[in-house]
Amino acid sequence: MPRFLHTADWQIGRQYSKFAPDDAVALAEARLTAVERIAELADQEAVDAVLVAGDVFDAQTVSDRTIRRLFNAMAAYTGPWLLISGNHDAALAESVWTRAQRLGAVPDNAHLALAPDVLEFIEAGFVVLPAPLTQRHTQPDLTNWFDRAETPAGLVCIGLAHGSIQGVLAEDVDSPNPIAADRAATAQLDYLALGDWHGTKRINARTWYSGTPEQDRFKGNDPGNVLLVDIPEAGAEPRVDVRAIGQHPWIQMTERLTVSSDLDQLVTKLKQQPEKAVVALRLEGEISLLGKQQLEDTLSVAEARFRSLGYDLSDLRLLATEEDIAALHADGYVGQLINELRDEQEGDDGEAARDAMAILASMLLEKQARGGGE
Template sequence: MPKFLHTADWQMGRAFSRFETEDGAALVEARFEAIEKLARLANEHQCDAVLVAGDVFDAQTVADRTIRRVFNATREFTGPWVMLPGNHDAALAESVWTRAKRLGAVPDNVHLALEPGVINLKPQGLAILCAPLTQRNTYSDLTETFNTLETPESLIRVGLAHGSVQGVLPEDIDSTNPILPNRAETARLDYLALGDWHGTKQIDERTWYSGTPEPERFRNNGAGYALVVNVPKPGALPKVTPLETARYQWHQWREILTVESDLDQLLDRLQALPELSVVDLRLEGSITLAGEEKLINALSVAEARFRSIQCDRSGLQLEPTDDDIAALKADGYVGEVIEHLRIQQQDEDAEAARDALAILAGLLKDRKQEASE
């Protein structure tokens, strides 16, 4: 009863330059920890092998240290690993894979599927039909060769490929590296393990994308999992069990604030997120000066609590209420300036007017506090 772990799209060597240096480094480290977790899960679930369906590396030019660390992270699971080149780490004549071999970094139990064909893992009861990418983009279905590849009848027949199942994925449909939707059927596969789509997704009862084990972008597509696949015997339907692997949760929210309760609901949702979160906010609409102060305080708390939070408030207009202006004692000329800046938020220099209004409100508040001391 062969059982294996299906994973893909590790994207090792990926940089997170949009984040603060400390946060980017933590996100990079989480990807190495994900490999170590995969090895532990393979042991815990008594898997016979680990199959990696492409894009182990994010680029051909990753550092030698990254290459060595990737293979070091696999050591806890001593069974066979089969690694397939994807579009980011295609099996070129000179590639990250040839460099890994020159470095002597590849352990004996790691099989690199650098050429099309079959890797027979007879002790594990598995025959792995491999369709590696030998260039970044192809326009023919490399899995078509699976139809003619012969494997021992006693072994579970598993396809391993990286590309886009045509007409099924919600985006990038009919992209390069196409894969026939019913390839498992035409090639008599017990299971087809796919990579390239970064979320866990079932195509049919024998075909799955595992997704990336550690999210690396803001897409609500079920990233952060690996799949344990159990095939009782050749021809039997596989039992597929998703296992959570992610350290960090990524959340991207686009919110329009119109009334005070909108802000309160947003802050409640933010408070409910786990500490190991990466959050990207873009706020639009309008907010009072009191609401702006509440928002700034909440974001300050969140910065210390989450792994990362970024908030774009350029589309959020400040709309001082009569109570706001009265609290600031902004009468006379100062009140006129506040009203002028409020109106200017409708023009091309909206962001500058918004910032000026916020600064002026802050100065008035500081002056009021000093006067009361």
């Protein structure tokens, strides 16, 4: 009764340029940690093999250090690892794989399936048919040969491929590398382990995308899992157990502020989000000059709490209320200018006007703070 851990799209070496440097480093690190956790899980679950369905590396020319760190992260599981190349790390004439081999970084238990040849694990009772990518993009279905492959009878037969299932995932696919939806049936596979789609997805009882183990974009298609696959015997339907393994959920929020109590609600909502989350917050509506100061305090607190907090205030209009102007002691032409700028927010140079207003408000507040201190 062979048992596998199915994973894919580790994309080691990925950089997060949109984030602050320390967040970016932590998120990149998290992908290696995910591999370590997979190794630990594989060890705990005593699986017969870990199937990695491509895109192990994010790019061909990652640094030597990154290559070594990946294979080091796999140390906790000493059973066979079966890795195929994907579109990001295609087995070209010169590739990250040939470099890894030259470096001597690949441990004996890691089987790099870089050619379409049958891999037999007779003792464990299974064979693996790999369909690695040897070009960045391929038009033909690389799993075609599965149908004709000769395998010893009575052994569990596993397919391992990277690409997009035809007719199911029409959009949002990473590459045009096509895979027939009924491949598991036509090739009489017990299980077809797929990579490329970053969310966990069941195509049919024998065909699954594991998704990436660590989320890397704001898309709620159920990423951050690995699949624990049990196949009772050859020909039997596999049992697939979805296990969450990722550390950082990516959360996108859009909130509307109209009245001052909306700000309190925002605070509550932010508090509800898990601590290690990567949050993208977009605010709409309008806020008073004083309210804006409060909002900035709130965001500052939230920033400290999450792994990363990004916010977009471009649709948040600044209001200069009578109270604002009075509170800021913006008398005479200064007050008049604030009102002018408030109205100009809507115009072509709205951004400059809003910024100018904010600066003016902060200067006045600062002055007041100084005045109060006297």
